[in-house]
Amino acid sequence: MNKVLRHSVAAFALAVVFSAVGVTETKAQGILNEILKRMDNHNKNLTSLRAEVTMVKFNAQLKDSETTVGTAIYRPRPGKDALVRIDWRKPDESLAVVDKQYIIYRPRLNQAYQGSTNSAQGNAKAGGALAFMSMSKGQLRQNFEVAYLDEGTLSDGTKTVHLELTPKTRQSYKSAEIWVDANGMPVQSKVTEHNSDTTTVLLSKLEKNITITGDKFKIVLPKGTTIVKA
Template sequence: MKNLLRSSFIAVLAMSFLFVADASAQQGELGKVLRRIEAHNKNLTTMRAGLTWAKENTQLRETDTKTGDIKYAKRPGKDALVRIDWTRPSEIISIGDGKYVLFQPGNKIAYTGSVKNAQKGQTKAASALSFMTMSKAELDSNFDPSYLGQGTLSDGTQVAHLKLMPKGKAGFQWAELWVDVDGMPRQTKIVESNNDVSTFLITKPSKNTPLKKSDFEVSIPSGTDIKKT
């Protein structure tokens, strides 16, 4: 179950950068990107977007892929609300107020409980979703960032490419971010301790449109096997 939740939260993708600048230029470009991230983080209140998640098992050379949609809403003084509706395979996960619901309609099973317990042993940075909303201060506190260059995502988005080396225990080796011109991390990459690679790609984001708390609630039909963790 913990692996299932972990897979639902984290995400990443391997892509090549186009060039590497010299050390002084890297620092200058890094500062610009981090300032864009900070400005975007301050201005973002809600978001709807397409979502692709893939996990590569490097030993078996197999990749599992999920596609779906994500909703996000920032709440002053509270944890953000997040809901992911996976369409292949069908699965819904909603997070808010320190609790989660993970519903698998095809199996008629729902898991509920504390996010803290579900993510036991993981750091905040282990979730790819957290990279999307980290402030510059949080990035500086948790990672040693470096600028790798400019690139283009699979959907044509122009991005800056960063590498994040954890300063402490993080449950993974390193992470990478691809940040668009608005300062939004559109893609993240996490190389896990066993060298598996996870991917998380946000597409067609619609920002700061009205979302209600009910938009994040999961309706569980009668007859569903509910397991509390």
């Protein structure tokens, strides 16, 4: 900003700037509240979900990305964390998340990995990314600083609004972003770690409120499977 300005011009310029900022912030806050309300209503009405899932993991140091595709099923539970299962096609493996514990089964290696979602690595991170779907408006406000960023269109053509979630307390990741469709459904999430690696999860071909029984989320390990504690 120029240091030498006539007082009247400076006062007018500053008034215009601060007025514009105030209007913009008020408008953004209004949009954010409407989005969170829409998400809350959608969350309350969602009893189950089946969808195609695409996960892209980006290594910031190597500037390299890896894409994995599969099918996800999801079922929220009142007062508990949602049930999640993803069956990846490439590579061939299955992930189930129950009560913040995950299990990954890799049939080709006859191995299973078990651990906590709080310290999840690799494809287990997808379960954590899907956790944003089950958060209520109150939970989002309680755990994150939520900011409205912009509107956009995803790679599958879905029009969305884009939110940034910054944890209020230190987590295993630095920040998260979610893209919410017109129905209030978070259809894409992106988690950025402290080392700037990212995991982006996109949901498509959504089937909502269908019958998915609890046994579908259990991975039955064949006899002789080697179990590795992560």
